[in-house]
Every structure is written in C-alpha cells, then in structure tokens.
Amino acid sequence: MFIGLDVGTSSVKAILLGEDQSLIASATSDLTVERPHPGWSEQDPDSWWRACENVLDALKVEAPDALAAVRGIGLSGHMHGAVLLDREGRPLRPCILWNDGRSGKQCEELTRSEPKFQTLGGNLVMPGFTAPKLQWVRENEPEVFAKTEMVLLPKDYVRFKLTGDYVGDMSDSAGTLWLDVARRDWSDDLLAATGLDRSKMPRLVEGSESSGTLKPDLSARWGFATPPVVAGGGGDNAASACGVGAVDPGSAFVSLGTSGVLFVTNDRFSPNVGGAVHAFCHAVPQTWHQMGVILSATDSLNWLSGIVKKSPGELTQALGRVSGPSAVSFLPYLGGERTPHNDVDIRAGFAGISHETDDAVLTHAVLDGVAFALKDCLDALSVAGTKIDRVLAVGGGSRSQTWLEIIASLLNVTVDVPVDGDFGASLGAARLGQAAANGSTDGIFGKPALKTSIDPVPALNEHYAEAYGRWRKLYPAFKQAGF
Numbered sequence: 001m002f003i004g005l006d007v008g009t010s011s012v013k014a015i016l017l018g019e020d021q022s023l024i025a026s027a028t029s030d031l032t033v034e035r036p037h038p039g040w041s042e043q044d045p046d047s048w049w050r051a052c053e054n055v056l057d058a059l060k061v062e063a064p065d066a067l068a069a070v071r072g073i074g075l076s077g078h079m080h081g082a083v084l085l086d087r088e089g090r091p092l093r094p095c096i097l098w099n100d101g102r103s104g105k106q107c108e109e110l111t112r113s114e115p116k117f118q119t120l121g122g123n124l125v126m127p128g129f130t131a132p133k134l135q136w137v138r139e140n141e142p143e144v145f146a147k148t149e150m151v152l153l154p155k156d157y158v159r160f161k162l163t164g165d166y167v168g169d170m171s172d173s174a175g176t177l178w179l180d181v182a183r184r185d186w187s188d189d190l191l192a193a194t195g196l197d198r199s200k201m202p203r204l205v206e207g208s209e210s211s212g213t214l215k216p217d218l219s220a221r222w223g224f225a226t227p228p229v230v231a232g233g234g235g236d237n238a239a240s241a242c243g244v245g246a247v248d249p250g251s252a253f254v255s256l257g258t259s260g261v262l263f264v265t266n267d268r269f270s271p272n273v274g275g276a277v278h279a280f281c282h283a284v285p286q287t288w289h290q291m292g293v294i295l296s297a298t299d300s301l302n303w304l305s306g307i308v309k310k311s312p313g314e315l316t317q318a319l320g321r322v323s324g325p326s327a328v329s330f331l332p333y334l335g336g337e338r339t340p341h342n343d344v345d346i347r348a349g350f351a352g353i354s355h356e357t358d359d360a361v362l363t364h365a366v367l368d369g370v371a372f373a374l375k376d377c378l379d380a381l382s383v384a385g386t387k388i389d390r391v392l393a394v395g396g397g398s399r400s401q402t403w404l405e406i407i408a409s410l411l412n413v414t415v416d417v418p419v420d421g422d423f424g425a426s427l428g429a430a431r432l433g434q435a436a437a438n439g440s441t442d443g444i445f446g447k448p449a450l451k452t453s454i455d456p457v458p459a460l461n462e463h464y465a466e467a468y469g470r471w472r473k474l475y476p477a478f479k480q481a482g483f
Contacts, residue, residue, distance in 0.1 A: 001070040002437065003059070003228070004430030005052060006236065007077035007155045009033060009043075009097065009258070012051035015426045016059050016066060017434070021446075024066050026426075027058035034094065039101040039344075042094035045083050048154060049161045060222050068223050072437030073162070073214065074231040074429035076239030077155025079175040082133040085150040085157075092144045095154060096133045099295065099335060101344040103132035110135060114193040120180045121190060122271035122279040124342050131177035135194045151200050155233055162230055163212035166202040169232035171239075171289075173204060174280035181288070182269040184281055205232040207242075207283030208435035231436035233429055234283030237261055237291060242428030244392050244418070245447035247284050252388050254407065254415070256397025260297030260370060262377040264290050264386050275380030276342040283432060284441060290386060292339040292377020296348070298397045300332040300366050308359050315363040316400045324460065325467035328352040328361050330369030331474055337373070340380045341475065347483045351474055370397075371406045371464075372471045378411050390414040392447075394424070401454075409460035410468065418448040 001024070006013045009031065016025040029051035034042045059067050080098040085091060096102075107125040110117060110132055117125050125132055130153070138145045152160065153176070156168045173179050173186075178194075178201070180187040186201050205211050210229040219227040233239065237255070241263055246253050249267040254260070266288045271279035278291040296303070301312045308315070329351045336344040350365060378388065393404055393415050408415040435441045 001066050002430045002433045003070055003073045004426040004428070004433060005055070005073060005075050005158065006239070006424060006426035006429055007048050007075070007158055008236070009078050012048060012055055013424070013426045014052070014055035014059055015430055016063055016070070017430045018066070021431070025059050025063040027055040027062070029054035033097065041097040041100040043097060045091045045095050045154070045157045048158055052158055052161070056222050064223055068225045070224055070228045072231060072433035073228050074431065074433030074436070075155045075159055075233030076236050076425035076429040077153065077158070077172065079153065079172055079235040080128050080130050081154040082130050082137070083152040083154060083157045084137065084144060084148045085152065086147050087149045089150070089160060092147055093141065098128050100133065101127045101336065103127045103136040104344055106132040106135040106139070110193060114190065116187065116189050117177055117193070118273045120187050121177045122181045122269060122273070123177060124273055124276050125177060126338065126342055127344050128338065129175060129177045131190070131194050134196065138195050145195070148200065150202070151196070152202060156202055159211060159230060162214055162218065164215055165212040167211040167232065168202040168204055169207045169234055169283060170204060170281035171207055171283040172233070172235035175235055179281070181279060181281055206285045207232040207234040207238065207432050208285065208441050210436045229436050231432040232283070233432050235280070236425045237263055238280070238283040238289065239425035239428035239432065240394065241265065241289065242283055242431050242445055243424060244394060245445050246392065247282065247287065247445045249287070252390070253392040253394055254374065255395040256297050256393065256403065257395035258297065258299045260294040260374055262292040262374055262381065262391070264381060264388060266290060266386070270384050270386065272380055272384035275383050276339045277380050277384055283428070284445070290381055290384060292374070292380050294332065294339065294370065294373040294377065295337055296332045296334040297370050298395065300330070300334060300348070300370055301397070303334055304362060304366050308362070310359065315359065316402060319360050319363045319402060321402055322364060322406065324463040326361060326364035326368050328357055328365040329471050329474060330365040331478060332366070332369045332373050339377045346475070346479060349478060349483060367400070367403050367406055368467070369471070371403070371410050372468055374407060375410050375468055388413055390416060392416045392418065394418070404454050405457065405460070406464070408454045409456045410464040412456050412461055414456070415454040417451045417454065419451045420448065
C-alpha cells in the first residue's frame with residue numbers, strides 16, 4: 001500500500017493505493033490563500049500540516065486495515081514557495097507562493113548581477129521563483145532574513161513535519177533557481193547571489209529515492225504496522241508526469257488546470273531562456289523536462305463564469321462544437337504571463353466585441369485564447385529543439401471535448417484522453433512512494449488507459465493558424481497601451 005500526498009494551493013489531497021496501484025481511498029482538505037497587498041500571495045505553512053493531518057485521519061477512518069499496510073509515502077507540492085524556518089524549525093513568516101509578484105525589482109537586479117542564473121539555473125529570473133523571493137526578504141525584512149536557518153519548499157516543510165529531516169528533491173529544487181540543473185546539485189555561486197549558502201539548504205535526493213521514514217509517534221497515530229519510507233517526491237508538474245507515465249524522453253502532456261502547462265520529458269538539460277521555457281530536473285533519475293507555462297487556463301473560464309453567473313460546464317456545453325476560431329479574441333493574462341513573455345504586469349482583455357457578442361462568443365474566445373497561449377508554449381519549446389506529435393490531456397479543462405479539439409487542431413498534435421482524467425500529482429506522488437519502498441522504478445510509471453484520441457482537423461488547423469497570427473499581434477498592442 002502507498003500514499004500520495006499532494007500539497008496544492010487550494011487543497012491538500014491524499015490518495016491510498018494498493019500494490020497494483022488501484023485506488024482504495026482518498027481525502028481532501030481545503031486551504032486558503034492570503035493576499036495582504038496587491039500582487040502578494042501567501043499561505044501559512046502550518047495550514048498545510050493541519051490539512052495533511054486531516055486527510056490522513058480521514059484515510060484511517062475510511063480504510064484502517066489498508067492504511068496499516070502502507071510501505072511508502074510520496075509527496076508532491078506547488079513549486080517555488082519560500083518557507084523560511086528558524087533554528088527550531090518554526091516558520092518565521094507566511095510562505096511566499098508561486099504566484100506572488102512582489103519581487104520584480106529583485107529579478108532585474110539578480111539578472112544583471114549573476115548571469116549564471118540563466119546558464120546553470122537554466123531559467124529566466126522570474127518573480128515566481130524562490131531565489132528572488134529570498135532577495136526581497138533580505139532587502140525588505142532583514143530581521144527575518146537574519147534569523148533564517150533553513151529554506152524549504154512547501155512539500156518539503158510537510159516532509160520535515162513527517163520525518164524530522166530537511167530534505168528536498170531534484171525536480172522541485174530546480175524551481176528555486178539555486179540548483180545547477182545539469183549537475184543536479186546546489187550551486188554555491190547562485191546561493192551566494194542571494195546571501196545564502198548550502199547550510200541553509202536541505203539535503204537533496206532523487207524523487208524516487210527514500211528521504212527518510214515517518215516519525216514513530218506519527219506512525220502510531222495513523223496505525224502503520226511499520227513506519228513507511230517517505231520518497232523524495234516531486235514538484236507538482238513532475239509528479240503529474242509520473243502519474244500519467246510521462247517519464248520517457250519525448251513523452252508529453254498538456255494540463256488544463258488553474259494554470260496551463262505543456263510538459264515534455266527530455267534525456268538532457270535543454271533550456272530556452274529567451275522563450276521563458278522552464279527547464280528543470282524530472283522526478284526520476286537522470287531525466288529532465290521542459291515546460292511552457294501559462295498562468296490562467298481554467299482560471300480564465302472560471303473568471304468568465306463568475307462574471308456571467310453560469311458554471312464553466314454550462315458555458316462550454318452551450319457553446320457546443322466549433323467550426324472555426326471565434327470572431328472575438330481573448331488574451332488570458334489575468335495575472336500576467338510566463339511563457340513566452342515573462343511579464344508579471346500584462347493583463348487580460350477581449351478584442352473585437354460587438355453588439356452581437358454573447359456568452360457563447362465570449363466562451364469561445366476564452367477557449368481559443370488559452371489554446372493560443374499553449375501554441376506560444378509549443379513554439380518556445382520548438383526553439384529548444386523539442387518536437388511533439390502527441391500529448392496526453394489532464395486537468396479539469398480536459399473534460400471539454402471542444403477545447404481539446406481546438407488545441408489538437410491549433411497545435412497540430414494528437415491529443416490522447418484518458419479514461420479517467422484525474423491523473424493528478426497525488427497519483428504520481430504515490431507512485432514515487434512505491435518506487436522508494438521497492439528500491440526500484442521498474443514497472444511503476446505506466447501510462448493510463450485511453451478513452452479516445454483526438455486528431456487535428458485539417459480545416460480547423462488552417463483557420464486557427466490564421467487566427468493565431470492575428471492574435472499574436474495583440475500582446476505588443478496591449479503592452480504599448482499600458483495594459
């Protein structure tokens with residue numbers, strides 16, 4: 001038996017898997033995000049731990065006998081968060097989250113002062129990453145920075161509470177900007193650029209390796225027969241890749257969640273800094289991955305849902321199938337954008353609205369806009385030498401056949417749709433827990449059964465290619481206008 005714990009931004013989810021990876025039980029505990037100032041996004045680290053206690057308590061109630069037989073626990077979590085601990089392991093301040101934008105000035109300064117962030121780190125210095133967050137704390141909260149004895153990522157704080165050890169994995173740690181991604185080790189130069197050294201960093205392991213065992217008191221609390229090993233785990237997207245079997249070079253998936261991700265597995269470190277591609281370590285050894293990331297995928301549809309007072313499902317069902325691109329264009333930049341613009345300030349907007357524009361037209365425009373942004377990601381990955389001919393679709397947005405048809409035709413790829421679209425990070429985390437318990441990755445990261453595959457429609461491909469060319473002109477126009 002194996003547990004996958006996923007520390008998300010909006011909730012902590014736990015799943016309990018059998019030895020054959022069948023789902024035995026699951027539980028979820030909600031979280032809240034605090035926004036004390038415009039552009040800020042924070043969470044209380046101890047709220048993650050309380051949520052973990054809640055979900056593990058729930059699993060004990062639902063399946064106590066199966067829980068007792070658990071051999072491995074895997075962890076996944078939202079990346080880039082800055083958890084600052086004092087010498088007793090207590091949080092010094094709320095965690096600064098991945099979607100916090102306060103450190104724009106620090107990003108510019110770090111880019112100028114240490115070019116190795118873009119070579120060794122392999123990524124642009126963006127406000128979402130951990131390093132500029134620490135630089136912001138160093139400059140604006142010097143008393144907190146002076147007391148900081150350990151810097152952890154969100155899931156690694158949960159690990160500390162589970163095991164008592166400070167440990168991180170390669171995939172999540174690559175998102176700090178302090179990792180030499182090709183060497184899979186901390187970079188002394190990059191740490192020094194933000195006033196830190198290795199003593200403030202956790203020990204590193206591969207995601208499929210053991211990072212320690214559950215503390216005896218917690219093992220007794222939840223009734224484990226033997227304290228299970230806790231795997232290194234992974235950042236949320238790398239863990240999701242493990243859940244869908246995207247661990248071999250060339251395998252890819254598209255995630256339509258709150259944010260949107262185009263993820264490709266590589267056999268080597270393959271950055272494209274100029275296109276704001278994320279190039280990170282994978283959660284399995286000697287494997288890397290690239291990601292194009294857009295910040296508002298289903299978030300864009302959820303926003304429209306709140307405006308017109310109809311559920312996202314109602315909006316997409318009322319739209320039905322499409323025969324071409326919308327007459328209205330939408331830039332899905334509600335909270336800025338990562339790939340390819342690295343622009344925390346740009347904002348969303350519609351273009352081409354008329355008296356005839358109704359809810360269906362706006363819905364169509366939103367689906368198109370997100371698909372166009374994913375096309376931007378694909379083009380940026382292509383510059384780094386990556387070619388994709390098929391992707392697996394996951395996330396809540398993958399329930400929309402119309403949306404997937406638009407994406408398949410625009411990106412000119414086949415989109416595979418699993419029988420069950422809920423192959424989230426918790427499943428990948430549980431699989432990593434299984435690998436750590438078994439001491440091997442053999443036979444663990446299989447691909448899901450498919451419900452259908454959606455091929456590009458040639459006529460749609462032609463029409464969407466033209467529409468994409470027009471849509472690409474909107475970003476510079478909006479930027480020039482100050483939006």
